[in-house]
Structure formats: structure tokens, C-alpha cells
Amino acid sequence: MVFVKSFLVISTLLSVVLAKSLMRNHPGSSLFIVGGSNGNIADFPWQLSLQMRGSGQHICGGSILSSNWAITAAHCLEFFTPEMIRVLAGSTSVRNIGGKFYEIDKFILHPEYNKDLFSNNDVAVFRIQGEFDGVNMKPIEMAEEEPEADSTVTISGWGNLAWQGSMPEILQYVHVPVVDRSVCNHSYNGGINENMFCAGKAGHDACQGDSGGAVVQNGKLAGLVSFGYQCALEDFPGVNTNIVAPSIRNFVLNAMKD
Numbered sequence: 001m002v003f004v005k006s007f008l009v010i011s012t013l014l015s016v017v018l019a020k021s022l023m024r025n026h027p028g029s030s031l032f033i034v035g036g037s038n039g040n041i042a043d044f045p046w047q048l049s050l051q052m053r054g055s056g057q058h059i060c061g062g063s064i065l066s067s068n069w070a071i072t073a074a075h076c077l078e079f080f081t082p083e084m085i086r087v088l089a090g091s092t093s094v095r096n097i098g099g100k101f102y103e104i105d106k107f108i109l110h111p112e113y114n115k116d117l118f119s120n121n122d123v124a125v126f127r128i129q130g131e132f133d134g135v136n137m138k139p140i141e142m143a144e145e146e147p148e149a150d151s152t153v154t155i156s157g158w159g160n161l162a163w164q165g166s167m168p169e170i171l172q173y174v175h176v177p178v179v180d181r182s183v184c185n186h187s188y189n190g191g192i193n194e195n196m197f198c199a200g201k202a203g204h205d206a207c208q209g210d211s212g213g214a215v216v217q218n219g220k221l222a223g224l225v226s227f228g229y230q231c232a233l234e235d236f237p238g239v240n241t242n243i244v245a246p247s248i249r250n251f252v253l254n255a256m257k258d
Helices: 181-187 246-255
Strands: 047-052 058-064 069-072 085-089 100-109 124-128 152-157 172-179 196-199 214-217 220-229 238-242
Touching: 047 069, 058 085, 058 220, 069 220, 152 220, 172 181, 181 196, 196 220
Parallel strands: none
Antiparallel strands: 047 058, 047 085, 058 069, 069 124, 085 100, 100 124, 152 172, 152 214, 172 196, 196 238, 214 220, 220 238
16 A cells, blocks of 8 residues: 555645655555554454565455455555456465465446545455355455444554554454544544544554455454554544445445346
């Protein structure tokens, strides 16, 4: 990803100048988990690593939705073709230990994805060639209810351990509180709509490289890591695509019928 979790925020939309280099949200500048712990893929069997073919560079996270469909953030795929990326499943290590790589057959970005408007509708689905058939590979169900403010969600991924910091080899996870949308809008100058929800606290957050990864509550997929201002800052919680929002959920269900 770039230097924003997953969005390209236009500086004129914020009361302060938020240069793209300060935001986390670009393939190649993927966000990482800050303030988390080592995880095991057995506990997060839906977790995927999207990697550049050839270099093997981790660019974003993703989640298994069915035997051959998966989900990630739109900004993770917008600059690529299916042939440029491969997907790692079933491995705690981003370098593949006991997992399996899959080729992408096709991907579909939300038709109303808007990277210039706080990454509105930041969601994409992709179909792999074959099926997710290995050990520690399991679909995650989409949530029916949006996480409430002050409740806890869990984020996992291989994103940076600090803003512009090092990238871990072992899967990380962190528990963070959901932030009231009105409070989050104060930080992001009103740019957070019903297609998004915020979560994080000072010292605990997703970061570059975590984009597109799962935000989970009660064992269900509630959101996707989308963007944020740097990582784990007190007044700037991470912003996530809201899976429960009709615009997001309906897109996913309809796209997977293709």
C-alpha cells in the first residue's frame, strides 16, 4: 500500500494538509498492525496475503468468502491486472510456510468506488483459479449488524509494525475499539459516511500493508481495512469499509453471482 492505510485523501478535503505520503492506503504502502501480537493462521483461516508476482512483495490483505471467491479493498487492486498478483492462503508466515498460492481468475471493483472521496465504496471481490482447498483455509461470514461504538473488533494482517516501520513475517492481530462516527468525522472533516466505520486507539491500529484485510467482530466480517492518517494516532482512528452498508453488501453478493 502507499503511505495511507488504503485511501488517497485529497488535502483540500481536510482542514489540515494531509499529503498522500502521510496517508496509508496504496498498494505497495500497505498498512501493518501496530500494537498487536503474533497470530496463527489457524485462528484466522480466512486471512489472505495479496502479493506481487515475481517479487513476492506483500501489498494487501484479503479474506476468503467462499470456495473460490475472496474480498479485499478496491484500492488494493485498482492499479493491477489479475496476472500481476497472486494470493497466499493458509500460512501464518507471509513467506509461505504450509500454505498455498493461488492465481486470480478475475476481480471486480465496486462500480462507485471513489478514491478521491475518502475511498468511498472501497471494496472489491476476486475469484481464484481452482478452490481454496488447503489446511487452515475457511470462509468468513459477513456480519449483519454494524459494530457499535465502544465495542471491540479484531484486525489481522502483515502490515507495518509502526508508521513507515518494518513489516513482520508472522501474521499479527490487534483488538481495537470502534469509534463513534460523529467523533471520527470530527477528525476527518466530515468525510466518514455510512459506508465506513472507524476503529483504533493511540498505539493500536492497522497500518500500511493491512489494507483490505478483515475487521472482525463475533467471528464475522464487519469491515475491511481502508485508510487512515498515518497509523495509531490518538485523534485519527483507522477507517474501515462497512460490510453491513447496503451499497457494500449488495455489491459483494451480486458480484459473486458472476
